[in-house]
Amino acid sequence: MIEQVLHTLPQVLIDGLALGAVYAIVALGYTMVYGILELINFAHGEIFMTGAFVGTAILLTFSGLGWITSMPAIITLVLVLIVTSVLTGLLGMGIERVAYRPLRNAPKLITLITAIGISFLLQDLVRFITELKNGNYILTGPNLFNKQIGIEASSILSVFNDASVKSSFFIVLGVAIVMMITLDFFVNRTKWGMAMRAVAQDRETAALMTVNVNKVIALTFFIGSALGGATGVLFAVQYGTIDPYIGFILGLKAFTAAVLGGIGNIRGAMFGGILIGLLEMFAAANLPIVSHGVLGAEYKDVFAFAILIIVLIFKPEGLFGKVTVEKV
Amino acid sequence: MKNWLSTIQANKRLQAIMIGLYIVVTFLSLYLAQKSVIAFLLLLASLLLLYFTTFSNRIKWLVAGLVMVVLLPFAASQGEAYQSYMEVATLVGIYIAMALGLNIVVGMAGLLDLGFVAFFAIGAYTYGIFATSQANNFMPFGHYPLSGGSFWVFIFIGCLAAALFGILLGIPVLRVKGDYLAIVTLGFGEIIRIIFNNLDKPVNITNGAMGLASVQPPKLFGLDFMYPSQFYYIVLVILLVVIFAVRRLEYSKIGRAWKAVRENEIAAQSMGIHLVRTKLMAFAVGASFSGMMGVVFAAKQTFVDPTSFTLLESITILVMVILGGMGSVPGVILGAALVTILNLQVLTELTNWLNQLSLNGVISIPDALSPAKMQRFIFGAILILFALYRPQGLLPAKNPVFKKEDLTDTSGHPPMNAGVQKEGAQHVHLDS
Structure with a gap:
């Protein structure tokens, strides 16, 4: 049994890493917004999804114009990433302005309900725009990077099976790492990053220290949403087919990652994302083997939610978070 | 308008005539025009009107029971x-x-x-x-x-x-x-x-x-x-x-x-x-x-x-509660009825109707926009609009308000008799 698990391990690690990178960046959006507003931005998964659709739409337009063949794929991708992230960033800012800012002092329950509403609204908007243009809401984008690369893992350890990687995997991983490092630098080393941390710590005091709180919150939404949208493009490039409902469950898992890493903690969210991605792929590949076919791969979602529930119950501050004391 | 409403509110006989007339008319229209969904909905709406009348609860329940148990099934039963x-x-x-x-x-x-x-x-x-x-x-x-x-x-x-x-x-x-x-x-x-x-x-x-x-x-x-x-x-x-x-x-x-x-x-x-x-x-x-x-x-x-x-079902039920008014029993009943009928x-x-129109070539509505598929959009919009502009819902929850003199018991009456006077608006604070 263990041998079987080891056989699939290289492939599981590669797939898990790709998925984990996606989770990690989406988790960043959750963790940044939660850190600053103490609000679960349910709509973030949908922003990710919108990004995937916008990106695919741009790619499809490019291929219609014949640009894809004439330009190097990487330049196309960078172009698409920039355009998409600006658009989704503005979308995120708009959502904050319209739906969250008027409710900033309202009870949390109400804000949460608006967030769910936004998320449903976006799903349906994207659905019917796509269906209108395309006749079908499931969209398949052009393949940018589809060279299969074999990794001879069996030469390292004989129990491993060989794994194969789509070349887009390296792109996804590379872009993800660049985005995470940039964000980390931005938050920890720049003036605006300092303002963000100040607002997260204490909104009133930060305002007294001449930090423009509204601007900082809008910026946070912009960055989080831009990252989320860009990740959507990466997701579309890696997995090919997208539909308007991918965002919700993926967002939930990314939120799990953020909670696992300690919500509000940016490095924790990155780590949590990678971990959840690896665990999920591991579960999907090995649950049937370990349980002798009793539990199918379909239980991988149960697995992710179970992690969320267990973390929230036993270590609600997450792996790297600080314990907060409730003040009366 | 307000004057007019308050005269009606003061006059129980007028209310009885109006609600009775309404029920009879909608009952007859459903009885005679079988295909009419509107008549069916209007007859259901009589219960809502009944809720706004000032009769005692017992009479309200009796009339509502009559409509629900006898009138509605009987009127509807006449057709296919x-x-x-x-x-x-x-x-x-x-x-x-x-x-x-x-x-x-x-x-x-x-x-x-x-x-x-x-x-x-x-x-x-x-x-x-x-x-x-x-x-x-x-x-x-x-x-x-x-x-x-x-x-x-x-x-x-x-x-x-x-x-x-x-x-x-x-x-x-x-x-x-x-x-x-x-x-x-x-x-x-x-x-x-x-x-x-x-x-x-x-x-x-x-x-x-x-x-x-x-x-x-x-x-x-x-x-x-x-x-x-x-x-x-x-x-x-x-x-x-x-x-x-x-x-x-x-x-x-x-x-x-x-x-x-x-x-x-x-x-x-x-x-x-x-x-x-x-x-x-x-x-x-x-x-x-x-x-x-x-x-x-x-x-x-x-x-x-x-x-x-x-999950859509869970959210649908949540929409019912938010639409009607969190914590308000009549509100939630109204919300659930509205959402389900919608x-x-x-x-x-x-x-x-739209399909019929596009078949006849009057207008062409693409399939993507057909209202039956728009549930998520409508529910999302309801959630956002109500959270932003009317968080207390259509029929807000009410708390019984007691008159101060009834509670302080100065006249020798036992305080047990302090009746529930009039239901006033409740301010909902939902801190989590």
Whole structure:
């Protein structure tokens, strides 16, 4: 049994890493917004999804114009990433302005309900725009990077099976790492990053220290949403087919990652994302083997939610978070 | 306008004439114009008008009972559309009971539950499994399917099973607060659905994605309940029990404890309210209503499968509660009725109408925009607009307001007689 698990391990690690990178960046959006507003931005998964659709739409337009063949794929991708992230960033800012800012002092329950509403609204908007243009809401984008690369893992350890990687995997991983490092630098080393941390710590005091709180919150939404949208493009490039409902469950898992890493903690969210991605792929590949076919791969979602529930119950501050004391 | 309203409010005889006239007119129009959905809805709306009259509660209930038990089924029964009207009315009843259940959890206790449909699923599967031959696969004794007579017992079993799961969910979840709670319950709802979807191996319990078909119809004194017009009465009876229970609970000790916990947990705790017990009660009671209706739903549809219990359903029930007004029993009833009718009647009718128009070449509406597919959009918009502009809902919750002089007892009357004077607006603070 263990041998079987080891056989699939290289492939599981590669797939898990790709998925984990996606989770990690989406988790960043959750963790940044939660850190600053103490609000679960349910709509973030949908922003990710919108990004995937916008990106695919741009790619499809490019291929219609014949640009894809004439330009190097990487330049196309960078172009698409920039355009998409600006658009989704503005979308995120708009959502904050319209739906969250008027409710900033309202009870949390109400804000949460608006967030769910936004998320449903976006799903349906994207659905019917796509269906209108395309006749079908499931969209398949052009393949940018589809060279299969074999990794001879069996030469390292004989129990491993060989794994194969789509070349887009390296792109996804590379872009993800660049985005995470940039964000980390931005938050920890720049003036605006300092303002963000100040607002997260204490909104009133930060305002007294001449930090423009509204601007900082809008910026946070912009960055989080831009990252989320860009990740959507990466997701579309890696997995090919997208539909308007991918965002919700993926967002939930990314939120799990953020909670696992300690919500509000940016490095924790990155780590949590990678971990959840690896665990999920591991579960999907090995649950049937370990349980002798009793539990199918379909239980991988149960697995992710179970992690969320267990973390929230036993270590609600997450792996790297600080314990907060409730003040009366 | 205001003057006019207050004259009507002051004059009970005028009210009686108006409501009577309204009921008679809508009754006749439904009786004569069978195909008219509008007449059917207008007759239902008489109950709403009745709510706004100033008669005593007893008279309101009597008239409402007359409309629901006699007039509505009789007027509808004259044509072919009878069963489809009753189907809608039955589903409205089922959703009202569920929304009232969720209202206890969200509206009264302030615990946002996004996986509420899981309890409905548990009720449905409880009856579904034992009322089909499915139970033969794993039960060591007994012969299945059980006869339809067991349905009446299963209403209680479904209720208990759902309450049990409510408590099971509640125990771990209680360590989690506010918005985390929403996520955990959402996860729980998905887990239950995935499990039901996959529990066909190693032992085939739920028959997986295939679902359970040909569930036994309920049986009473040798009479099989097969048609929506018959289920209508079952639902009506259960609904009455549910509304009665909710009304009694609301002003009971536990009901006041729920509201206290909603307003401020720490303050409630320091006033001697047992937090865990109070929250668990909310989960259990809310879930039990849902479980009961799950049993009825399984019997009515004669088919249970996991696709009926998606997240969209949970959100639909939440929309009902928000639309009507969190914590307000009449509001939630109104919200549930509106949303269900919108879902089943208005959207489908509108789609048919638009299809008809595009067939005739008047306008061309692309298939993507057909209203029947727009549920998510409409529900999302309702949630946002109500949260932003009217968080208290259509019929806001009211708290009884006591007159000061009645309470201070200066005239020698015992304070017990201090009556509930007039219901005033309640200010809802939902701090989590």
